[in-house]
Amino acid sequence: MKKGKVVSSITEAIHDIQDGATLVVGGFGLCGIPENLIVGLQEKGVTNLTVVSNNCGVDDWGLGLLLANRQIKKMVASYVGENKLFEQQFLSGELEVELVPQGTLAERLRAGGAGIPAFYTASGVGTLVAEGKEQKEFDGRTYIMERGIVGDFALVKAWKADPLGNLVFRKTARNFNPVVATAGKITIAEVEEIVGIGELDPDEIHTPGVYVQRVIQGSHYQKRIERLTVAKQ
């Protein structure tokens, strides 16, 4: 099989992530998170990271691992309620936090990846989120200006990839991953399966390979479930 963008180890995939980098990271809760890349960053020990991701994992998994290791300086997220360490570090002033409405966060990443520096949205008007932001009226309704986000590195998790970096996601594990993939100067995708060029139906590709610089085959997926709920028998 042609090697293309496929790298052979997690270490190689993240070799140039340095202290102080801004990382945009896919996933919703613990669903569709780049588990192996996060563990790789924990082992590498880079610090002073700014991390943009919808959530911050739980105490002992996902981005929570980097919090526990005190590698994160600033977190940009929409919901962080699942993590006690987060609370401790935030209250002690160790951790800087920017809370962003979820739709605004998704659109900031989409805009960043699409070369749009800023946009207007009604989300957050008249709330703490609007403080210090430009306001403008369109057709009689007030909007606030929000900035696009581009990270030094984007870390995503996909179901399948080919060596060109084309990605296919699975069910709700898609979530933030496709927008995050567009918003990195260097985008690293870890996947469950790598298939040959031409094996993915072009109609089914969610993220075209143009956005992806490195592909790594992940292993030992835990895919932890935060709230196991089953039908009453």
Next chain:
Amino acid sequence: MADTRTKIVQRAVKEIQDGMNVNLGIGMPTLVANMIPQEYNVLLQSENGLLGIGPYPREDEVDPDLINAGKETITTIPGAAFFDSAESFAMIRGGHIDLAILGGMEVSEQGDLANWMIPGKMVKGMGGAMDLVHGAKRIVVVMEHVNKHGESKVKKACTLPLTGQRVVDCLITELAVFEFTSEGMVLTELQEGVTLEEVVRQTEATFTIDPALQ
């Protein structure tokens, strides 16, 4: 308590009409799903990227790649669609979702909603609530009328940080239903067995009474 919530949820389900696309918030609003009439074609949206939420899975159907916005394992119904987070909020912000039913901490007589933050307590984040209140065509808030200290949660002005200003269309509590119009807050229904005097006593907000009730 359980009875209070049941009363609220039973009234809230009447807001859902056949053919609607609906987003249900986490907590009490999620309970509404179980009461939607079987014959209705309603698509429930989950803001993490699904239109067409199904029931909770059997144990052998559980899939960690398939969760709702509350991070619970779920299933899909026939005709469901998956999409990414930007697309999900495009359909919310763009006015394509007919109805959102959300929980509340406080609602003011202007239709302001506070439901994401209590100062002095750990901030968890607003999630998708601030986008939903400006995007869905109709915003229905379900909450208990008073807090555990007996103080009215239906306020003249919210004391907690806002989720959105003048965004609530309808408020459903265990005592009453209010609509928010250009003329202000209007009491439109009393829950069964509740008197007007009781609603007046438990409500801090100023409201008018729908002529049909008088």
